[in-house]
Amino acid sequence: MAGFINYVTESYNELKNHVTWTPWSEAQRLTLVVIVFSVIFSLAIWGVDTVFSNLIEYYFTLVKS
Secondary structure, three states: OHHHHHHHHHHHHHHHHOOOOOOHHHHHHHHHHHHHHHHHHHHHHHHHHHHHHHHHHHHHHHHHO
């Protein structure tokens, strides 16, 4: 148990004194970039999925006839 407490104490000390944190404004800006990229990427995947789905449906209607 002492090893775990020592680990937590050292980890806290490392995070508090030795880690350089990104400024809040930059973190907000980068978060917005990630959100925008995620939305654009998901729309692109949705579009490709819709096109392929329609192509497959069209193919099977041709084969079925």
